Amino acid sequence: MNTQVTPALLERWVLPTAGKIQEIATREGIDAATTQLYQSVLDSPSREGGRQKPPSSSFLAPSTVRIRVPERTAASCANKLSDLDARRGSSPSPAEEH
Amino acid sequence: MKQNARIICDWLLAHHEQPVILASLSKGGADVKMALAEPNAAEAFKNVAAWINLCGILNGTPMAEWLLSRNPAALLNRLYYTLRGQGLGFLRDLGYGPGRPLNCELQLPQHILMVTIAGFPLHEHLSSALARRCHRRLTHLGPNDGSLVLSDVCALPDLLYPIWGADHYLRPKTDVNQLVLSVLQYLDEELQWHLCPQP
Numbered sequence: 001m002n003t004q005v006t007p008a009l010l011e012r013w014v015l016p017t018a019g020k021i022q023e024i025a026t027r028e029g030i031d032a033a034t035t036q037l038y039q040s041v042l043d044s045p046s047r048e049g050g051r052q053k054p055p056s057s058s059f060l061a062p063s064t065v066r067i068r069v070p071e072r073t074a075a076s077c078a079n080k081l082s083d084l085d086a087r088r089g090s091s092p093s094p095a096e097e098h
Numbered sequence: 099m100k101q102n103a104r105i106i107c108d109w110l111l112a113h114h115e116q117p118v119i120l121a122s123l124s125k126g127g128a129d130v131k132m133a134l135a136e137p138n139a140a141e142a143f144k145n146v147a148a149w150i151n152l153c154g155i156l157n158g159t160p161m162a163e164w165l166l167s168r169n170p171a172a173l174l175n176r177l178y179y180t181l182r183g184q185g186l187g188f189l190r191d192l193g194y195g196p197g198r199p200l201n202c203e204l205q206l207p208q209h210i211l212m213v214t215i216a217g218f219p220l221h222e223h224l225s226s227a228l229a230r231r232c233h234r235r236l237t238h239l240g241p242n243d244g245s246l247v248l249s250d251v252c253a254l255p256d257l258l259y260p261i262w263g264a265d266h267y268l269r270p271k272t273d274v275n276q277l278v279l280s281v282l283q284y285l286d287e288e289l290q291w292h293l294c295p296q297p
Contacts, residue, residue, distance in 0.1 A: 017249070041258060
């Protein structure tokens with residue numbers, strides 16, 4: 001099972017900064033800035049992109065929405081998943097307990 | 099807000115037998131953020147597996163600053179709150195920027211998976227005059243949902259579920275029940291997938 005978030009991909013990804021987005025809002029208008037920020041979120045790497053996702057997850061709704069992991073917190077997310085895996089490895093499963 | 103933070107911690111300490119998924123809406127997000135800063139937060143949040151943050155005001159809102167301003171319309175709003183018997187303390191709690199209570203780092207423990215849901219509306223999507231006014235008042239801060247600055251939302255840890263065309267109250271057409279059900283199903287599968295061995 002691959003539980004690694006693809007670090008190389010995530011490291012390359014940078015969402016526009018608040019300053020950059022404000023600059024776009026000033027230059028092109030608030031709606032253009034909102035559209036660009038939204039598109040950046042959609043284009044950002046989702047956790048599903050880097051590893052196998054639960055087989056029947058319906059979280060990716062048929063609308064224009066998607067999960068993403070911000071670049072700056074990718075490491076935090078990877079740590080959480082490792083932590084969960086470590087817990088799974090260290091504590092017995094219900095089947096093992098019985 | 100401080101009292102709410104204590105109530106959350108106390109409740110969690112009293113319900114530590116099973117994993118918990120927290121869900122908060124709007125100002126409730128600020129309450130959870132403050133609860134995470136309580137001295138016994140590590141113990142209280144030990145069994146919290148995930149936090150669904152629906153449009154949470156985690157850094158305060160510039161609308162609170164506007165409502166506390168000397169603008170005549172803000173004054174009328176404050177009068178309205180006072181006549182309804184509502185104090186104005188909540189506005190000070192939700193202030194935005196340096197020196198405000200929520201201008202602090204979110205202390206999210208490593209083991210809690212945070213899922214943030216926020217609206218990304220264009221001006222034309224806003225269905226009420228009030229929503230349009232709030233959106234316009236925050237325009238100088240960039241993209242916003244009428245209450246939250248969206249670049250702040252994008253800086254939150256873990257997962258973000260952006261809803262195109264929805265305002266801070268997820269209007270005009272978001273099916274919140276279906277949305278929350280989908281998120282819960284996702285979390286159920288995600289957490290089980292990691293905590294239970296797969297064949």
